[in-house]
Amino acid sequence: MSGDLLRVTGKVALITGGAAGIGRATAELFLEAGMQVIVVDNHPDRTGEARKALGKAMVIEADVRRPEDIARVFDAVRDRFGRLDVLVNNVGDYLRIFARFEDSTEEDWEALYDINLRHMFRVTKAAIPLxxxxxxxxxxxxxxxxxxxxxxxxxxxxxxxxxxxxxxxxSLSVELGYHGIRVNQIAPETTDSIQVTADTRVPEANRAHIRSWFPMGRFGRGEDSAGAALYLASERLSGWVTGIMLVVDGGVIAAGAWMRMQDGESFTHLPIIAADGYTDLSD
Incomplete structure (x- = not known):
């Protein structure tokens, strides 16, 4: 891979939740492309391992749900690099909160807001001036x-x-375009990671069905979304791309309800098996 071709050599990138899963794959790919990378993660064991494995990356243990941690992160970035070229707002989680809406609580709503949206507002607001x-x-x-x-x-x-x-x-892409700051979105389908175990969660007897569930025949990998992130980080490749959603889903949205039959040729929009061996149907 040529960092010069991608025009990202020397660029400074900050990745939240960058010690595992999609974030880790993105950090590894950005480093390979010649970027200077800051990884932020709130798991001590993951940050410790990432610090050893990622070599030149700056790894900071911090919880982006906390304003004081965000301030500490950006003070460190400003002191060491004096600039920021790429921000990857990767943190997000469903927190294993699955419930009928009528049974959900306001505490659930607040927790989901903190991990999926509010931190993104705060981190982005801190990043823009830099x-x-x-x-x-x-x-x-x-x-x-x-x-x-x-x-x-x-x-x-x-x-x-x-x-x-x-x-x-x-909306932010329109607001910041005048300053040459592009804002885009990546929307992955189920991606096998520490956070969401996909392949191994499916019992052996049902794994043959994975090829039927996705047009591309598999769950996502961290490197799938990492490649999309590198594309969006590169001015050479996506310098006039802003305000878009880049779907990384192996063709699932395009397929809708259609799934491939086991013969590899026929398709159906009806359930193939009553239980997929993946979803918890206990209640």
Whole structure:
């Protein structure tokens, strides 16, 4: 890979939730492309491991849900680099809160707001002045999910905040375009990671069905979204791209309800098996 071709060599990128999953894959790819990378994560064990594995990356243990932690992170970035070119707002979680909306609580709503949207407002607000200061523009990349496009039962509040990221991304892209700052969104389908175990969660007897669930025949990998992030970070590749949602889903949204049959050729929009061995149907 040529960092010069991508025009990201020497660029400074901050990735929240960057010690594992999509964030970690993005940090690794950005480093490979020649960027200077700051990884922010609130898990001590993950940050410790990332500090050893990522070499030149600056790894900061911080919780982006806390304003004082965000201030500490940006003080460190300003002191060490004096600029910021790319922000990847990767943090997000459903917090294993699955409930009928009528049974959800305001405490659930607040927790989901903090981890999926409010921190994004705070981190982005702190990043913008540093991006503007260089006079060279920048790229803000917001991670959401395909659940921002389609419905997901028993996770209505989670979906609402992920959908809100779309409005935030589009509106901010218009606001910041004059300054050369591009704002885009990545919406992944289920991605195998520490946070969401996908492949191994499916019992062996049902794993043959994975090829039927996705047109591309598999769950997502961290590197799938990392590649999308590198595209959006590169002025050479996406310098006139702003305000978009880049869906990384193996063709799921395009397929709608259609799934491939086991013969590999036929398709159906009806359930193939009564239980997928993946979803908890206990209640």
């Amino acid at each position: 991006m503007k200061a260089s006079g060279e523009g920048g790229s803000i990349i917001n991670l959401s999910t395909v659940e921002a496009i389609r419905g997901i039962p028993r996770a209505s509040v989670y979906s609402a905040f992920k959908t809100a990221i779309t409005g935030f991304t589009k």
